[in-house]
Structures are given as structure tokens and as C-alpha cells.
Amino acid sequence: MKRVALIGLGFMGKMHLSVYMKLREAEVSAICDVNEEALDIESLEAGGNIDTGSEKVDLSGVRKYKDYEKMLKDGGFDIVDICLPTYLHADVAIKAMEAGYHVFCEKPLANRLEDAERIVAKVEETGKFFSVGQCLRYWPAYTEIKRLIDSGDYGRVRYAEFARFSTTPTWTWNNWILNGNLSGNAALDLHIHDVDMILYLFGFPEAVHSRGVVEKDGSISQISTIYRYPDLVVTSSGGWICSDSFGFNMRALYILAKATIELDFSKNPVVMVYPQGKEKYALPLPEGDGYYYELKDFISGIEQGKLSGVVTPRSAADSVKMCLAEIDSALNEREVGGFK
Numbered sequence: 001m002k003r004v005a006l007i008g009l010g011f012m013g014k015m016h017l018s019v020y021m022k023l024r025e026a027e028v029s030a031i032c033d034v035n036e037e038a039l040d041i042e043s044l045e046a047g048g049n050i051d052t053g054s055e056k057v058d059l060s061g062v063r064k065y066k067d068y069e070k071m072l073k074d075g076g077f078d079i080v081d082i083c084l085p086t087y088l089h090a091d092v093a094i095k096a097m098e099a100g101y102h103v104f105c106e107k108p109l110a111n112r113l114e115d116a117e118r119i120v121a122k123v124e125e126t127g128k129f130f131s132v133g134q135c136l137r138y139w140p141a142y143t144e145i146k147r148l149i150d151s152g153d154y155g156r157v158r159y160a161e162f163a164r165f166s167t168t169p170t171w172t173w174n175n176w177i178l179n180g181n182l183s184g185n186a187a188l189d190l191h192i193h194d195v196d197m198i199l200y201l202f203g204f205p206e207a208v209h210s211r212g213v214v215e216k217d218g219s220i221s222q223i224s225t226i227y228r229y230p231d232l233v234v235t236s237s238g239g240w241i242c243s244d245s246f247g248f249n250m251r252a253l254y255i256l257a258k259a260t261i262e263l264d265f266s267k268n269p270v271v272m273v274y275p276q277g278k279e280k281y282a283l284p285l286p287e288g289d290g291y292y293y294e295l296k297d298f299i300s301g302i303e304q305g306k307l308s309g310v311v312t313p314r315s316a317a318d319s320v321k322m323c324l325a326e327i328d329s330a331l332n333e334r335e336v337g338g339f340k
């Protein structure tokens with residue numbers, strides 16, 4: 001049984017909490033948030049249930065902190081799970097590792113490349129187990145498609161496009177997510193999911209060319225990119241400027257030599273395969289989401305003494321690097337390359 005200290009009980013912290021309630025191999029032993037109301041999870045329960053199925057949230061044995069440094073000092077856990085605003089990830093992750101804990105950190109690893117690199121260096125120095133919430137690498141629709149591509153049954157990928165569209169997020173603490181300097185705006189915060197999947201599937205491109213919707217603070221709320229590879233065409237679009245009645249959707253289209261595969265979360269079934277010369281079929285998907293599988297994989301990796309390596313500190317830093325290159329490309333109207 002691994003004991004977890006969860007820092008940041010906002011949207012994502014509650015999501016992680018709901019996953020730990022389902023995982024038999026882990027339990028939350030401490031929670032931390034600067035905002036006292038956010039720690040008062042029982043009061044949410046009084047108003048109904050957190051969306052954790054039919055389970056109620058029972059935090060009776062869980063210690064609560066407003067100051068994460070005090071929590072790190074007191075100890076009584078094995079893992080620190082960081083669900084803080086992105087600009088705080090690096091300092092907290094580094095202090096947690098220095099204090100001797102394994103760390104799971106939400107994506108993006110950081111909003112600046114120097115901070116991402118500081119984390120990677122600290123993981124190497126301390127030898128602590130470290131993973132990042134690049135959840136698409138665990139999301140059944142995406143992982144089952146990757147499995148199909150890797151099987152080679154339908155030949156090589158010739159073209160792929162990815163899209164992620166959302167209404168503007170309004171829920172975050174002090175509205176930090178809409179401050180481009182703190183979050184990187186949607187071009188980093190949201191778009192990084194598809195960028196990470198592109199790197200996972202195809203590795204670094206030779207170069208990127210992007211265009212973006214630029215906000216008053218100079219950050220990008222909607223971005224479209226073409227990735228230059230020698231032998232395939234890849235494009236991606238993402239952002240959160242959709243009208244508030246739109247909600248959220250993620251899509252992808254993969255054209256292989258002998259099949260076309262479509263992923264669309266607004267449709268049921270979510271993934272359809274259209275083989276050349278054969279009947280189309282729905283791709284069977286395991287139950288559950290990436291949030292569940294990424295934490296399950298991290299905990300079992302720690303128990304076995306070796307992480308799976310699906311997401312690494314380096315892969316997460318590379319995804320930050322790519323997003324920042326796309327932002328550079330869009331703002332400076334130039335192709336950006338030289339990633340390897």
C-alpha cells in the first residue's frame with residue numbers, strides 16, 4: 001500500500017482523489033491546499049457526492065495542510081501528487097524530491113523550459129520515481145489506436161490530424177489559467193495533450209509551423225500547427241475559445257496505407273476503423289480513462305521498483321519544448337526546428 005500526499009485540491013486534485021478512492025494499492029494520507037474551502041471535501045459531500053461513482057468521500061483519517069512545506073516536513077507518506085497551477089510545479093516537485101518523496105506531477109511539467117529541465121535534473125540526481133499526467137498515453141481510445149498502428153496490420157501512417165476544442169475554462173483558482181504568463185494559455189495547457197501524443201507516435205518532427213489566436217497579454221488561446229516529417233503529414237489544432245454552450249471535444253483522424261481510423265469523443269462509438277476493401281467496425285475499448293490508468297501504472301511501478309516508462313520526465317519536458325516552439329513559430333511567423 002502506497003501512501004499519497006495530494007497538493008492542490010482544485011479540479012484536477014479532486015479528479016486524482018477520486019482515482020485513489022478506486023485504487024486498492026494506494027491511499028491518500030495527507031492533502032494540502034492554500035485555500036481552506038478546497039480542503040473541506042466533506043462539505044462537498046454534504047451537497048451531494050464528488051463525482052466518484054456512488055462512493056462518498058471519507059477523509060476522516062487524512063491530515064490537512066495549508067502549507068506544503070510543513071506537510072513535506074511532517075511526512076507519513078511515500079508519494080507527493082502535485083495538482084497545482086503549472087507555474088508552481090517545478091519548485092514544489094523539486095522540494096518534494098529533496099525531501100525524499102516520489103512525485104507524480106500534473107501536466108504540463110512546467111510553463112518554462114528551464115523549469116522542466118530543473119525537474120529532469122533533480123529526478124536524475126535524487127533517483128526518485130517521477131511521472132507526469134500526460135494522460136493521453138493511457139487513454140484507452142488513443143492507446144488502442146496506437147496498438148493498432150504498432151501492429152502493422154494496416155500499414156504505415158501517411159497522415160494524422162489531432163484536434164481539441166473547448167469553451168474557456170472559468171473554474172481555476174484566481175483565474176491563473178487565463179494568465180498566459182502563468183499557464184502558457186491553451187497553446188501550452190490544452191494543446192500539450194495532442195503534442196505529447198504526436199511525439200509518442202512519431203517522435204520529434206524536423207520542424208513546426210504554427211498560427212495562433214493571440215490574446216491581449218501576447219499568449220495564444222487557439223493554435224494550429226503543421227509538423228514537418230520526411231514521410232508523413234501531421235497537423236494539430238487546439239484551444240479554448242469556443243462559445244460556452246460548446247463544451248469540450250477531442251478528435252483525431254489517422255490515415256494508414258490500408259485503413260482510416262477516426263476518433264471523436266462526441267460520437268458513439270468513439271473510435272471507428274474503416275479498413276480498405278472491408279466493412280467498417282467500432283474499435284473495442286477498455287472501460288475507464290487515462291487518469292485512472294496513469295496513476296495505477298505509477299503506483300504499481302513503484303511497488304515493483306521500476307516504472308513502465310510510458311511517460312518519463314524527459315518525454316514530458318520534450319512536450320513542453322515542442323509547445324513552446326509552436327508558440328514561438330506562431331508569434332514570430334516562422335518555421336521552428338532543430339529539436340533533437
Ligand SMILES: NC(=O)c1ccc[n+]([C@@H]2O[C@H](COP(=O)([O-])OP(=O)(O)OC[C@H]3O[C@@H](n4cnc5c(N)ncnc54)[C@H](O)[C@@H]3O)[C@@H](O)[C@H]2O)c1
Binds near residue numbers: 034106134
Ligand atoms: N490532465 C488533465 O487532463 C488536466 C486537466 C485539467 C488540469 N490539469 C492540470 O492540473 C493542474 C491544476 O489545474 P486545475 O484545473 O486543477 O487548477 P485549479 O485552479 O482548479 O486547482 C489548483 C489548486 O491549487 C491550490 N493552490 C494554489 N497555490 C497553492 C499552494 N502554494 N499550495 C497549495 N495549494 C495551492 C488552489 O487553491 C487550487 O485549489 C494544472 O497544471 C493543469 O494544467 C490537467
